[in-house]
Amino acid sequence: MAAPTASAATPGDGPYLQVRDLRVRFRTEDGVVRAVDGVSFAVERGRTLGIVGESGSGKSVTSLAVLGLHDPRRTEISGEIRVGGRNLVGLPDAEIRRLRGRELAMIFQDPLSALHPYYPVGRQIAEAYRVHHPGASRHTAWRRAVEMLDRVGIPQPARRAEQYPHEFSGGMRQRVMIAMALVNDPALLIADEPTTALDVTVQAQILDLLADLQQEFRSAIILITHDLGVVSQVADDVLVMYAGRAVEHGSVEQVLRRPQHPYTWGLLSSVPSLHGDPDTDLLPIPGNPPSLIDLPTGCAFHPRCRYADHTGGRSLREVPELRPAAEAGHLVACHLSEEERRRYAEEIARVGVAR
Amino acid sequence: MLRFLVKKLLLALTTLIAVSVVTFGLFFVVPRNPAELMCGDSKNVCSPERIEMIERRMGLDKPIVTQYGDFMRGIFVGRTIGSGETARDCPAPCLGFSFRNDEPVTDIVARTLPVTLSIVFGAAVVWLVLGVSIGMISALRRGTVLDRLAVGTSLVGASMPILLFGPLLLIGLVYETGLLTYPRYTPITEDPVAWASAMVLPWFALGFLNSATYARLSRAQMLETLSEDFIRTARAKGLPKLTVYGRHALRAAITPIITIAGLDLGAYLGGTVITETVFGFTGLGKTALNAALNLDMPIVMATVLLAAVFVVTANVLVDVLYAVIDPRVRLG
Numbered sequence: 001m002a003a004p005t006a007s008a009a010t011p012g013d014g015p016y017l018q019v020r021d022l023r024v025r026f027r028t029e030d031g032v033v034r035a036v037d038g039v040s041f042a043v044e045r046g047r048t049l050g051i052v053g054e055s056g057s058g059k060s061v062t063s064l065a066v067l068g069l070h071d072p073r074r075t076e077i078s079g080e081i082r083v084g085g086r087n088l089v090g091l092p093d094a095e096i097r098r099l100r101g102r103e104l105a106m107i108f109q110d111p112l113s114a115l116h117p118y119y120p121v122g123r124q125i126a127e128a129y130r131v132h133h134p135g136a137s138r139h140t141a142w143r144r145a146v147e148m149l150d151r152v153g154i155p156q157p158a159r160r161a162e163q164y165p166h167e168f169s170g171g172m173r174q175r176v177m178i179a180m181a182l183v184n185d186p187a188l189l190i191a192d193e194p195t196t197a198l199d200v201t202v203q204a205q206i207l208d209l210l211a212d213l214q215q216e217f218r219s220a221i222i223l224i225t226h227d228l229g230v231v232s233q234v235a236d237d238v239l240v241m242y243a244g245r246a247v248e249h250g251s252v253e254q255v256l257r258r259p260q261h262p263y264t265w266g267l268l269s270s271v272p273s274l275h276g277d278p279d280t281d282l283l284p285i286p287g288n289p290p291s292l293i294d295l296p297t298g299c300a301f302h303p304r305c306r307y308a309d310h311t312g313g314r315s316l317r318e319v320p321e322l323r324p325a326a327e328a329g330h331l332v333a334c335h336l337s338e339e340e341r342r343r344y345a346e347e348i349a350r351v352g353v354a355r
Numbered sequence: 356m357l358r359f360l361v362k363k364l365l366l367a368l369t370t371l372i373a374v375s376v377v378t379f380g381l382f383f384v385v386p387r388n389p390a391e392l393m394c395g396d397s398k399n400v401c402s403p404e405r406i407e408m409i410e411r412r413m414g415l416d417k418p419i420v421t422q423y424g425d426f427m428r429g430i431f432v433g434r435t436i437g438s439g440e441t442a443r444d445c446p447a448p449c450l451g452f453s454f455r456n457d458e459p460v461t462d463i464v465a466r467t468l469p470v471t472l473s474i475v476f477g478a479a480v481v482w483l484v485l486g487v488s489i490g491m492i493s494a495l496r497r498g499t500v501l502d503r504l505a506v507g508t509s510l511v512g513a514s515m516p517i518l519l520f521g522p523l524l525l526i527g528l529v530y531e532t533g534l535l536t537y538p539r540y541t542p543i544t545e546d547p548v549a550w551a552s553a554m555v556l557p558w559f560a561l562g563f564l565n566s567a568t569y570a571r572l573s574r575a576q577m578l579e580t581l582s583e584d585f586i587r588t589a590r591a592k593g594l595p596k597l598t599v600y601g602r603h604a605l606r607a608a609i610t611p612i613i614t615i616a617g618l619d620l621g622a623y624l625g626g627t628v629i630t631e632t633v634f635g636f637t638g639l640g641k642t643a644l645n646a647a648l649n650l651d652m653p654i655v656m657a658t659v660l661l662a663a664v665f666v667v668t669a670n671v672l673v674d675v676l677y678a679v680i681d682p683r684v685r686l687g
Contacts (some may be wrong), residue, residue, distance in 0.1 A: 097594075100593035101591060101593030102593060108588060113585065116589070117585070118607060128592040132593060164682045164683070
């Protein structure tokens with residue numbers, strides 16, 4: 001069961017998922033929404049990429065694009081999404097469908113609304129198995145579903161498989177979702193805010209479970225979240241998104257310990273720290289994320305950035321490119337010079353928060 | 356589940372008893388004495404003595420509560436109306452005798468109810484199949500020419516009365532072109548083919564017009580369901596489109612449609628006066644209307660009571676069906 005599926009990427013040809021210059025646009029009555037605007041990243045099997053950002057930063061749109069779940073009539077997608085070496089952008093839906101649920105699986109935020117209310121959970125899991133194993137009998141698929149429920153830690157799996165989603169607690173429901181996503185040993189698992197709807201203790205259990213299962217199945221995981229605590233707990237790499245663009249990308253150590261982008265500073269300062277001064281006020285990032293129909297010129301973050309006027313006006317004119325920062329593998333999209341960023345970051349470290 | 360069912364049934368029974376009391380009360384608020392009505396219109400035949408005799412024979416001289424008791428007992432166990440040499444046996448379910456021609460009301464109902472049943476059930480099949488499929492297709496092809504055409508047609512259908520549509524069909528298909536013959540009711544037990552061919556016009560007329568409402572309803576339901584998270588999950592599992600729409604979306608979207616269809620069916624079974632009249636059938640609706648115009652109270656009471664039974668039964672069935680379809684209802 002732990003062996004990678006036969007059709008997974010052969011070892012040696014790079015990361016399992018490689019996204020290059022992904023652009024996703026929606027045509028609406030009010031104009032074109034640039035939900036994702038030139039994002040690139042890669043995930044290897046056995047590793048976890050955390051994608052972080054506020055609502056509307058393009059995290060979920062990116063993940064839905066990887067699974068090909070956008071409505072093709074309203075969406076324009078360009079760039080490359082390579083899964084096991086094969087580009088999915090432009091493939092007919094029927095072909096992507098064969099990968100969905102088998103190679104690429106997804107866990108959604110709210111397991112109550114994401115499970116069908118009228119079918120027993122075992123049936124929903126068995127259905128996910130049978131669609132990709134047409135030769136499997138009902139009985140085999142059902143046994144497989146019960147086995148998966150057992151694997152994700154649901155007690156009395158045979159009895160619980162016959163129950164409906166509303167008969168489960170929130171945490172147990174998310175386990176059901178995970179069982180359903182993993183029933184076909186997918187090579188890539190996308191978890192879109194998998195713990196947001198759960199309380200903190202259950203959150204930790206679910207994250208532990210995901211980590212265990214990743215060890216066992218050696219799958220690549222993309223974890224979408226706005227919770228930096230979750231990211232620091234499970235991610236290997238982090239991609240910070242703002243207004244549909246990547247603003248910082250690096251290892252979890254680099255991005256969370258030595259952040260380079262003012263937006264990441266802001267995110268980190270708005271989270272309470274166990275080691276910080278309890279009397280210090282948390283500092284939210286002022287303002288709101290911009291409208292994706294009418295982005296600010298230049299750096300999309302400039303209206304909310306307190307360093308924007310230190311760049312001689314470039315922040316208002318040029319879109320900053322994602323460029324290597326001091327450390328290898330650490331990328332940042334900011335007009336501030338290396339020197340300036342280090343100085344401001346030191347100040348922040350001294351004060352404790354990014355004022 | 357059992358508690359749920361018992362509660363529903365008790366409620367239904369209470370409703371029916373209330374309806375029967377009110378209906379029975381109608382008998383006594385009618386401006387004319389039933390005995391006079393029975394006696395006939397020509398004044399010279401009806402002497403006061405004769406009216407008194409009729410009253411006695413019908414039991415109208417007894418207290419109202421006793422009369423109600425007799426009436427209800429008649430329905431369940433049968434009764435004998437009148438006494439002496441004029442006594443008439445009326446086996447259960449006894450609904451009395453028509454004032455006009457003394458025919459047992461039970462016989463009248465037995466003759467006319469199948470007509471209405473034939474019209475309504477056939478039309479219901481038409482409006483459900485037609486309405487739901489048009490609604491589904493236009494939801495799945497939202498914004499296309501097909502969708503606009505369906506929405507437009509259903510708007511016309513929903514706003515057209517059968518009083519207009521029925522005669523138009525008759526003119527177009529019978530009188531002008533002779534494609535169909537004017538319908539003549541034949542019981543299904545006698546000749547199923549003749550029965551069905553007589554029913555084609557009313558089925559289509561009533562079915563098509565009602566399908567408009569159902570098309571709009573199912574389009575809206577389907578669109579709402581398609582934006583649900585569990586549909587996204589179904590697609591993320593890699594299910595083929597047809598399975599996503601058929602097994603996942605339709606199942607959820609159809610629930611409210613079944614509810615409304617059940618209630619509609621219950622209401623229509625009480626009689627489809629206009630459809631029956633337009634196509635010249637003597638169904639329950641037309642019978643009830645004529646009886647009301649003639650103040651033939653036993654028939655009025657029987658038809659009103661029957662309509663109430665249909666509506667109440669449909670309500671109970673819908674409630675039970677709902678619990679069967681939606682597992683979440685069982686606990687509530």
